[in-house]
Amino acid sequence: MSPAVATDSREPGADSPIAKRLLLGDPLTSAKLDDQLLPKRMALPIFASDALSSVAYAPQELLMILLTGGMAFLAFSPFVALAVVVLLIVVVVSYRQLIKAYPSGGGDYEVASKNLGEVPGVVVAAALLVDYVLTVAVSVASGVDNIISAIPGLNPFRVGLAVGFVILIVVVNLRGVREASLLFAIPTYVFIASVVIMVVVGLARTALGDPPIASSAEFGVEGESLAQAAVILLVLRAFSSGCSALTGVEAVANGVPAFRRPKVGNAQMTLTMMGLIAIVMFAGLTTLALISGVHYAENPCNLIGFDCDNPQPSLMAQVASATFGMGSIPFYVIQAATACVLLLAANTAFNGFPLLGSVLARDGYAPKALNTRGDRLVYSNGMIILGVVAVAVLVVYQANLTTLIQLYIIGVFVSFSLGQIGMVRHWRRSLRNLKALSPEAAQAPSAISERRSSRTGLAINSLGATLTVFVLLIVTVTKFTHGAYLVFIAIPILATLMIGVNRYYRDVEHEIEPDDQTHFGSEGDVAIVLVGRLQKPVIKAIDYALAARHDQTFAVHIAVSAEESEKLQQQWSEHSIPVPLTIVESPYRTFASPVAQFIKQWRQEHGSSVVTVYLPQYIVGHWWESLLHNRRARRIANQLMLIHGVSITVVPWLLDSTELIYGRRSRPLPGQERSGLPAGQPAHHHHDRATRPAGPPDKSVAEPPQS
Structure with missing residues (x-):
C-alpha cells in the first residue's frame, strides 16, 4: 500500500497578513507556475520595454553631445544614427544565435562561464547586475523628466516622484509576472503606436512642404572650439550615448524560461519584433528631431535665448509639440505614453535581475535566498534588493538623467562583448567536434545541418564580437571621466564578492559531505x-x-x-x-x-x-x-x-x-x-x-x- 500524502487544504493566503494580501494578492500554488508563462504578445512589453523606451532618450543624448561642439556638428548625426542602427541589427541577430544555443536563461553569463571560464562569467554577471540597477535608475529618471516636461511645476519633487515610482513598480512585479504583463502591455503598445503615428505625420508634413518646427529651433548654441582630435572624440562620444538604444536587448536571452513553449522560437520572434520596432522608432525620431530643428543642450544655459531657470523640455516633448501642437490631445497622449513606458522600462530589469540572481544562486555565486520563489511564484528577494539599490542610486544622483546616463551602458557592453566572444568559442568547439566524426557520421544529414548552422553562427557572432568590443572601447574612453569609472570600480568588487560567496558554499559543502569517518550510535x-x-x-x-x-x-x-x-x-x-x-x-x-x-x-x-x-x-x-x-x-x-x-x-x-x-x-x-x-x-x-x-x-x- 502506498503511503498517504497530506495536502495543505487551507484557503490561499490564510496565514498571510491582510496588508500583504491586499498589495500582492493571494499566494499561488507551485502547480500554477505554467500559468505564469508568457505568450509573445505579453512577453514583448515585459522584456522589450527597456529597449523600446530607450529610443525616447537615445536620440536626445546623441544630439545633445554633438551640440556641445556647435550647430555645425549636427551634420554628423545621420551617420552616427546609422552606425547605431547597424550595431543594433548585428546585436539582435547575434542574440538570436545565443538564445538558440543557450535557452536556459543564463544568457551572457552562462555563455561566458561555459566557454571562457569562471572569472569572465562572474564579470559578465556583475556587469549585468550593475546594468540592471542603472536601467531602473535611468528609466525612472527619464520618465520623471518627461512628466516634468509636460508639467514643469513638478520639478521640485523630482526625487520623490522617482522613488515613489520605483516602489510602485516593485509592488506590481511582486504580484506576479502575468499580472505585471497585463498592466504593462497597454502603455507599451500605446507608446509604440503613438510614436509611429507621430513619425508618419511628421514625415508626411515635411513631404507636403509644412515641416514641424521645434520650440528650440530658434535658439542658438554656444559651441566649444575643438581641435581635430577633439572633434573625433566628440563624435565617438555621441555614438556611445546613442548606443544606449541597445540596452535591454540581452533581457530576452535572460528571460527565455518565462516564455511559453516553444520557448526558443517565441523568444527569438520577440527579440526580432523588438529590434525592428526599436530601429523604426529610433531612426524616425532622430529624423524628425533634425527636421524640426530640436536643440537640446547638456547645459540649458548654453542655449542662446532660453530661460535656463525653467526645465528644458525633452526631445520627445519638443518633437510632439512641433508635430501636433503644444497642449494638444496627441501631445499629452505621447507624453503620457512616453512617461509610462519609460517608467515601465524598469520592469525589464525587474524580470532580468531576479532571473539572473536565481541562476547565480543555483550555481553558488549568490545567496541561496535569491533562488526562492515568493507567494506569487516570482523571485521576490531579487526584486526587493534591486528596488532598494535603485532607490539609493536615484537619491544619490538626485534623479538627474544627464548624470545617470554617463554610468549607463558600460555594463551592458561588457556583457555583450564577453558573451559574443564566448559564442565564437562555442561555435569553434562545435566545428572541431564535427571534424572529429567518422566519414560516415560526418555525411549524415543532421551533421551537415549542424555544420552549416555552426558556420553561420560563427560568422554572425564573430561580427558581433568585433563590433561590441570596439564599441566597449569607445564607450570606455568617452565616458570614463564623466562618471563611468564608478562602474569599473563596482563590477570588480561585485565579481570578487560573488567568487567569495562561491568559495564559501564550496567549503561548506566539502565540510558537511558524508564520509567513512561519520559514525552512528552515540553512547548515552x-x-x-x-x-x-x-x-x-x-x-x-x-x-x-x-x-x-x-x-x-x-x-x-x-x-x-x-x-x-x-x-x-x-x-x-x-x-x-x-x-x-x-x-x-x-x-x-x-x-x-x-x-x-x-x-x-x-x-x-x-x-x-x-x-x-x-x-x-x-x-x-x-x-x-x-x-x-x-x-x-x-x-x-x-x-x-x-x-x-x-x-x-x-x-x-x-x-x-x-x-x-x-x-x-x-x-x-x-x-x-x-x-x-x-x-x-x-x-x-x-x-x-x-x-x-x-x-x-x-x-x-x-x-x-x-x-
Whole structure:
C-alpha cells in the first residue's frame, strides 16, 4: 500500500497578513507556475520595454553631445544614427544565435562561464547586475523628466516622484509576472503606436512642404572650439550615448524560461519584433528631431535665448509639440505614453535581475535566498534588493538623467562583448567536434545541418564580437571621466564578492559531505531541563523531556542568588517534581558558560553522551511584549548550539496575548463549560497549558507520585 500524502487544504493566503494580501494578492500554488508563462504578445512589453523606451532618450543624448561642439556638428548625426542602427541589427541577430544555443536563461553569463571560464562569467554577471540597477535608475529618471516636461511645476519633487515610482513598480512585479504583463502591455503598445503615428505625420508634413518646427529651433548654441582630435572624440562620444538604444536587448536571452513553449522560437520572434520596432522608432525620431530643428543642450544655459531657470523640455516633448501642437490631445497622449513606458522600462530589469540572481544562486555565486520563489511564484528577494539599490542610486544622483546616463551602458557592453566572444568559442568547439566524426557520421544529414548552422553562427557572432568590443572601447574612453569609472570600480568588487560567496558554499559543502569517518550510535542520551523558577513553562518542559524517554533526565538551575536557589529547592520538594534538581553556582552571573562546563564535566565522568537541553520560552502576541522579556532562552540556545553533541529543544509557552495571532478571542464553544474549560478560553489554548501524565517512567528517576 502506498503511503498517504497530506495536502495543505487551507484557503490561499490564510496565514498571510491582510496588508500583504491586499498589495500582492493571494499566494499561488507551485502547480500554477505554467500559468505564469508568457505568450509573445505579453512577453514583448515585459522584456522589450527597456529597449523600446530607450529610443525616447537615445536620440536626445546623441544630439545633445554633438551640440556641445556647435550647430555645425549636427551634420554628423545621420551617420552616427546609422552606425547605431547597424550595431543594433548585428546585436539582435547575434542574440538570436545565443538564445538558440543557450535557452536556459543564463544568457551572457552562462555563455561566458561555459566557454571562457569562471572569472569572465562572474564579470559578465556583475556587469549585468550593475546594468540592471542603472536601467531602473535611468528609466525612472527619464520618465520623471518627461512628466516634468509636460508639467514643469513638478520639478521640485523630482526625487520623490522617482522613488515613489520605483516602489510602485516593485509592488506590481511582486504580484506576479502575468499580472505585471497585463498592466504593462497597454502603455507599451500605446507608446509604440503613438510614436509611429507621430513619425508618419511628421514625415508626411515635411513631404507636403509644412515641416514641424521645434520650440528650440530658434535658439542658438554656444559651441566649444575643438581641435581635430577633439572633434573625433566628440563624435565617438555621441555614438556611445546613442548606443544606449541597445540596452535591454540581452533581457530576452535572460528571460527565455518565462516564455511559453516553444520557448526558443517565441523568444527569438520577440527579440526580432523588438529590434525592428526599436530601429523604426529610433531612426524616425532622430529624423524628425533634425527636421524640426530640436536643440537640446547638456547645459540649458548654453542655449542662446532660453530661460535656463525653467526645465528644458525633452526631445520627445519638443518633437510632439512641433508635430501636433503644444497642449494638444496627441501631445499629452505621447507624453503620457512616453512617461509610462519609460517608467515601465524598469520592469525589464525587474524580470532580468531576479532571473539572473536565481541562476547565480543555483550555481553558488549568490545567496541561496535569491533562488526562492515568493507567494506569487516570482523571485521576490531579487526584486526587493534591486528596488532598494535603485532607490539609493536615484537619491544619490538626485534623479538627474544627464548624470545617470554617463554610468549607463558600460555594463551592458561588457556583457555583450564577453558573451559574443564566448559564442565564437562555442561555435569553434562545435566545428572541431564535427571534424572529429567518422566519414560516415560526418555525411549524415543532421551533421551537415549542424555544420552549416555552426558556420553561420560563427560568422554572425564573430561580427558581433568585433563590433561590441570596439564599441566597449569607445564607450570606455568617452565616458570614463564623466562618471563611468564608478562602474569599473563596482563590477570588480561585485565579481570578487560573488567568487567569495562561491568559495564559501564550496567549503561548506566539502565540510558537511558524508564520509567513512561519520559514525552512528552515540553512547548515552541525557536530557537537561534548564530551570530559573518553578513555573508552568518549566513543568511543561519537564513533561516533554520525560515523554521523550531519555536515558537520564535532570533539571539544572544556574544559581546567581542563594535565596532564589533555596526557594527553588523547597518548591521542588513541596511539588514532588519527578526529576532530580542540580544546582550549578555562577559567581559571575552568566548562564550559558556554567551549563557548558556542567556538560563537559558530565561527559568526563560518564562518557560522550548525546545531550538535549530543554529551554522554556515565552511566545507573545504584542511586539512591545518582547521588549519586556529578557529573551534569555534565545541567548543561551545560541551559545549552547556551539557545543558539539548538544541539541536544543525550545519548549514554547503561549501567553494569553498570542490569541491576537489567531484573531479575536473566541466565545465559549458549545460543551466547553461541561468539559471543564474556563469560559472564553479556546480549547487549543488550554491544551497547550495542560501537563500530560508522565507516561512510562524515566530510567533515571523514581516513579512519579500518583494523585
